[in-house]
Amino acid sequence: MLLLNLILAIIWMALQSSFTVIDFVVGFVLGFIIIGLTRRALEEQVYDLEARKARYGSNDYVRQTYRIFAFIVFSLWSIIKANIEVARIVLNPRAKLRPGIVAMPLDLKSDSGITTLANLITLTPGTVTLDVSSDKRTLYMHVLDVHDAEKLRQDTKEQFERRVMELLP
Amino acid sequence: MTIVEFITVVVIALGVFFMLLTSIGIVRLPDLYTRVHAAGKASTLGIAGVLLGVAIYSADWTITIKMIALIGFFLFTNPVAAHMLDRAAYLTGVKAMDGTAPDDLAGRYDPETRRLR
Numbered sequence: 001m002l003l004l005n006l007i008l009a010i011i012w013m014a015l016q017s018s019f020t021v022i023d024f025v026v027g028f029v030l031g032f033i034i035i036g037l038t039r040r041a042l043e044e045q046v047y048d049l050e051a052r053k054a055r056y057g058s059n060d061y062v063r064q065t066y067r068i069f070a071f072i073v074f075s076l077w078s079i080i081k082a083n084i085e086v087a088r089i090v091l092n093p094r095a096k097l098r099p100g101i102v103a104m105p106l107d108l109k110s111d112s113g114i115t116t117l118a119n120l121i122t123l124t125p126g127t128v129t130l131d132v133s134s135d136k137r138t139l140y141m142h143v144l145d146v147h148d149a150e151k152l153r154q155d156t157k158e159q160f161e162r163r164v165m166e167l168l169p
Numbered sequence: 170m171t172i173v174e175f176i177t178v179v180v181i182a183l184g185v186f187f188m189l190l191t192s193i194g195i196v197r198l199p200d201l202y203t204r205v206h207a208a209g210k211a212s213t214l215g216i217a218g219v220l221l222g223v224a225i226y227s228a229d230w231t232i233t234i235k236m237i238a239l240i241g242f243f244l245f246t247n248p249v250a251a252h253m254l255d256r257a258a259y260l261t262g263v264k265a266m267d268g269t270a271p272d273d274l275a276g277r278y279d280p281e282t283r284r285l286r
Contacts, residue, residue, distance in 0.1 A: 015238075017231045079244075083187055083214045086207055090194040099203055099265065122209055122248035128202070129252045130259060142202045142255060 001042075005031045048110045052168075067166055074163060078124040085125045089144065100146040101130060104139045104153050107161060113168035114139070120160050127156070177226040184218020187211045200265050201258050209251030216243050 005028060012027025013019050035042065089097070108114050114136060118129040121141055130140040143152060170178075194207025217240045224236035 014231070015235060075244075079210070079214060082210045083190075086194065086211050087187075087190055090190055090197060090207060090211075097199070097203060099200075101265075118252060119245065119248040122251050123213060123244070126206070128205055128209055128255055129248070130255050131252075142205070144203060144206055 001035060004042075005035060007031075008034065044111060048112055052110065064167075071163055071167060075120060075123070078120070082123060082125040097144060098146050099142065099144055100149070101140055101142050102146065102149050102152060104141065104156060106132075106137055106139050107157075108165060108168070109136075110168050111136075113164050116168060117161055117164045120164065121156065124160070127152075173225060177222045180218050180225060181222035184215045184220075184222060186215075187218060188215035191215060201263050202255060202265055205251050205255050205258075208254075209248060213243055213247040216240075216247075 008031030009024055009027035012030060013023045016023050016027075106114065106117075108117060114132060118132065118139065121127050121129045121139070126144040127141045130142050132139050141156075143149075146152065188211070191207050191211040194211060195204050198204045198207060220236045220240050220243075224233045227233055227236075
């Protein structure tokens with residue numbers, strides 16, 4: 001936590017682009033306030049991380065970095081595709097929409113994994129996350145065009161959840 | 170016009186185009202849930218485009234890094250806003266457009282506590 005606080009102070013100085021003692025103190029105090037406000041979420045994160053390590057062993061650093069990089073590229077590409085699709089729907093006056101709300105069972109266990117998946121679903125073509133059930137087993141999403149709910153579940157699971165699973169199981 | 174200026178203009182123009190698309194989408198789409206699709210996706214890319222333009226144009230590397238960090242923050246927070254809008258709308262009973270076919274969420278909320286079962 002102290003390390004995190006120091007890092008936050010350094011980020012503050014970098015964003016201010018002035019490295020004086022006063023900036024460091026201000027950054028440190030602000031970092032302390034942020035850590036105080038987000039303490040509960042942070043503790044869960046640390047717990048998540050340790051549980052993951054215990055279950056899967058620590059990851060190969062090089063491979064993990066490669067995976068994260070591939071994931072970011074994939075996400076950006078999906079976002080661009082999603083926007084082209086939104087453009088098509090908005091600009092085409094006679095686009096026929098068949099929206100619906102589809103439930104999808106989750107295999108992901110960790111909170112951070114589910115959050116990442118939910119964000120990814122929102123930013124990618126045709127789907128917006130609505131809610132996750134209290135037992136974290138089902139994710140509900142609003143879909144712009146339901147042709148085949150079962151196929152959609154399959155695709156989302158295979159394309160998105162599998163990738164998130166590799167990073168944050 | 171230098172190459173950097175040209176790229177900047179193209180990227181910012183794309184960003185502004187997607188923001189315009191968001192506005193058109195909000196006016197034209199039939200109900201709140203479909204509008205959130207436009208607002209949640211196109212505006213994210215729109216803001217990202219404008220910020221990326223600033224990042225490319227600016228000669229100061231600290232500004233470039235700040236802009237890239239900002240794009241990252243928008244990618245994290247905008248979907249959360251979209252999700253909260255959708256959820257709040259569903260909880261307060263905003264009607265979806267006619268023909269919203271499967272509604273797997275129907276009757277899943279506890280009307281008293283508003284917790285999802």
